[in-house]
Amino acid sequence: DGGITQSPKYLFRKEGQNVTLSCEQNLNHDAMYWYRQDPGQGLRLIYYSQIVNDFQKGDIAEGYSVSREKKESFPLTVTSAQKNPTAFYLCAIAGVPSYNEQFFGPGTRLTVL
Amino acid sequence: QQQVKQSPQSLIVQKGGISIINCAYENTAFDYFPWYQQFPGKGPALLIAIRPDVSEKKEGRFTISFNKSAKQFSLHIMDSQPGDSATYFCAARPGSARQLTFGSGTQLTVLP
Numbered sequence: 222d223g224g225i226t227q228s229p230k231y232l233f234r235k236e237g238q239n240v241t242l243s244c245e246q247n248l249n250h251d252a253m254y255w256y257r258q259d260p261g262q263g264l265r266l267i268y269y270s271q272i273v274n275d276f277q278k279g280d281i282a283e284g285y286s287v288s289r290e291k292k293e294s295f296p297l298t299v300t301s302a303q304k305n306p307t308a309f310y311l312c313a314i315a316g317v318p319s320y321n322e323q324f325f326g327p328g329t330r331l332t333v334l
Numbered sequence: 335q336q337q338v339k340q341s342p343q344s345l346i347v348q349k350g351g352i353s354i355i356n357c358a359y360e361n362t363a364f365d366y367f368p369w370y371q372q373f374p375g376k377g378p379a380l381l382i383a384i385r386p387d388v389s390e391k392k393e394g395r396f397t398i399s400f401n402k403s404a405k406q407f408s409l410h411i412m413d414s415q416p417g418d419s420a421t422y423f424c425a426a427r428p429g430s431a432r433q434l435t436f437g438s439g440t441q442l443t444v445l446p
Binding site for chain 1: 438
């Protein structure tokens with residue numbers, strides 16, 4: 222937690238709808254990450270961004286999109302192409318000099334109805 | 335491809351006992367190995383981390399043991415307490431990368 226906020230805490234979506242999860246930070250860290258957490262599968266990287274206007278796909282990017290228009294914001298859109306979107310989504314940040322420690326936000330639990 | 339294998343999936347320990355969680359990796363380029371602790375409904379938080387130039391690191395009741403030749407590392411929680419009940423994740427990162435690879439997690443329950 223700390224300087225990372227995620228909203229909303231809970232989100233419900235009907236099938237076929239796109240939804241956007243918010244991640245904001247005030248720690249001036251360069252790198253931001255989105256993870257998906259499912260029971261028994263740990264944390265899987267969806268997308269990450271090291272600088273504004275640049276981002277890279279992680280291991281499970283299909284069905285998701287991101288933008289990084291501002292250093293402090295890294296929203297994640299779960300599109301209708303994501304076949305099984307119900308999960309706990311975590312945003313994380315990391316910064317200089319080593320990017321070793323990732324600080325996680327409180328998470329958003331998305332449920333598809 | 336799972337690059338960090340974590341075991342056991344769940345662990346039940348009596349109060350005062352020792353909890354041991356193990357991780358194994360394949361990528362020899364990994365040079366940073368953190369452990370994260372996650373309470374239900376919360377984001378993970380960094381607990382302790384180690385680099386391969388040392389074989390052990392201790393912080394309070396938490397110790398990481400590292401075996402470079404076997405490509406294994408483990409978390410030991412001494413004098414386990416009910417408040418330690420949480421999910422623990424190991425992770426690894428190669429020196430050139432800025433993202434972590436996580437293990438699948440271990441749900442620890444410490445009985446009072």
